[in-house]
Amino acid sequence: MKQLGFGMMRLPLLKEDDFTNIDYEQVNQMVDAYMDAGFNHFDTAFVYHEGAGEPAFKKCVVDRYPRDSFKIATKLPLFVITEESQLEPIFAEQLKNCGVDYFDYYMLHNVSGFTENAWKNVDLYSFIQKKKEEGFIRHIGISTHGNAEFLEEILFEHPELEFVLLQINYIDWEDESIESKKCFEVAKKYGKQVMIMEPYKGGFLADVPEEAEKIMKEYNPDRSVVSWAMRFVANLDADVVLTGASTLEQLESNIQEYNNADPLNDEELEILETVSEIINSNITVDCTKCRYCVDSCPEEIDISKLFDLYNKHKLLEKDDWTQFGNAYLNYSKLSGVGIASDCSECETCIEECPQQINIPEVLKDVAKTFETEIYGFTD
Numbered sequence: 001m002k003q004l005g006f007g008m009m010r011l012p013l014l015k016e017d018d019f020t021n022i023d024y025e026q027v028n029q030m031v032d033a034y035m036d037a038g039f040n041h042f043d044t045a046f047v048y049h050e051g052a053g054e055p056a057f058k059k060c061v062v063d064r065y066p067r068d069s070f071k072i073a074t075k076l077p078l079f080v081i082t083e084e085s086q087l088e089p090i091f092a093e094q095l096k097n098c099g100v101d102y103f104d105y106y107m108l109h110n111v112s113g114f115t116e117n118a119w120k121n122v123d124l125y126s127f128i129q130k131k132k133e134e135g136f137i138r139h140i141g142i143s144t145h146g147n148a149e150f151l152e153e154i155l156f157e158h159p160e161l162e163f164v165l166l167q168i169n170y171i172d173w174e175d176e177s178i179e180s181k182k183c184f185e186v187a188k189k190y191g192k193q194v195m196i197m198e199p200y201k202g203g204f205l206a207d208v209p210e211e212a213e214k215i216m217k218e219y220n221p222d223r224s225v226v227s228w229a230m231r232f233v234a235n236l237d238a239d240v241v242l243t244g245a246s247t248l249e250q251l252e253s254n255i256q257e258y259n260n261a262d263p264l265n266d267e268e269l270e271i272l273e274t275v276s277e278i279i280n281s282n283i284t285v286d287c288t289k290c291r292y293c294v295d296s297c298p299e300e301i302d303i304s305k306l307f308d309l310y311n312k313h314k315l316l317e318k319d320d321w322t323q324f325g326n327a328y329l330n331y332s333k334l335s336g337v338g339i340a341s342d343c344s345e346c347e348t349c350i351e352e353c354p355q356q357i358n359i360p361e362v363l364k365d366v367a368k369t370f371e372t373e374i375y376g377f378t379d
């Protein structure tokens with residue numbers, strides 16, 4: 001069934017910055033609203049919410065709904081795999097975390113070209129195929145942020161894969177480094193089922209610059225900004241559109257936008273090209289807040305949070321430039337976290353970043369902006 005998917009990557013939290021402290025009560029409400037709307041595809045991963053994501057799925061979905069009423073997709077964390085012997089225990093742990101006997105969809109998480117060196121002697125593809133044959137998985141696939149050439153190589157070498165999870169949204173569609181459109185076409189050429197992630201690009205497309213919003217509203221005052229992003233993806237020939245809501249309100253809005261996603265006309269598609277240009281010229285760091293980098297940082301820098309503050313600061317620079325500087329100052333006072341200038345340039349995080357951001361380089365700008373220019377608390 002073609003449908004809206006419930007991405008469980010950014011669930012509501014009871015305490016800001018504590019990603020394991022999930023607001024289960026609100027997640028329950030979100031799950032109920034989602035199921036009531038007639039959808040049933042949940043997407044999680046071993047690493048989401050620092051390991052608390054799969055257990056949250058169990059608590060809020062499996063423990064409350066019959067197994068045949070929902071589908072679950074989860075992912076094998078390639079970032080931690082270096083040996084064959086790790087596979088069985090991690091897979092068993094995932095089944096237990098999720099409280100299920102089988103996964104409907106199971107994928108290799110973020111096959112990117114970066115992590116392959118670590119697991120080059122581990123046959124991950126055979127492992128997931130074996131688990132499928134044993135009845136623990138219904139469908140096998142990959143999630144990837146790699147380019148079209150990379151994806152084609154994988155799909156050519158692994159005809160057993162049944163689906164791919166791709167980053168697709170209107171701003172990345174023609175982007176030369178992301179190549180959403182080309183990746184989509186490659187997946188279709190190989191006859192694969194396509195699932196879409198990041199339709200709002202980590203929230204960027206829900207909160208576009210004023211100039212872009214004005215163009216959208218002038219064309220159609222009744223349409224919200226996010227409706228343009230949803231209509232773009234919902235009308236592609238894909239099976240699932242995943243959105244990662246962080247509140248009940250966001251989830252309800254996603255459901256409404258999905259249900260009202262009529263196709264964009266040629267004029268609207270042209271408007272989106274202009275909007276994309278405006279957004280691109282305003283985004284300082286292309287971070288989607290996936291947080292894959294955060295666990296790898298020996299200095300415990302919350303890279304995702306600092307990039308978010310930095311982007312917001314850059315957008316508002318002329319109006320209210322201390323607002324995010326103050327947030328940075330508050331962050332710097334937390335115990336057990338590193339600030340931008342703590343970066344040792346070890347480059348571990350770069351390999352984790354699906355958006356291919358040169359994190360240590362950007363952190364130098366973050367440190368310069370928040371630590372030197374605003375508060376001068378570095379030498």
Ligand code: SF4
Pocket residue numbers: 296297298299300301303342343344345346347348349350359360363
């Ligand atoms: S390069 Fe900097 S931010 Fe990246 S992992 Fe190393 S210390 Fe952390």
Ligand code: SF4
Pocket residue numbers: 286287288289290291292293294303304307352353354355356357359
């Ligand atoms: S810097 Fe890259 S890996 Fe880290 S949160 Fe942003 S997009 Fe994800």
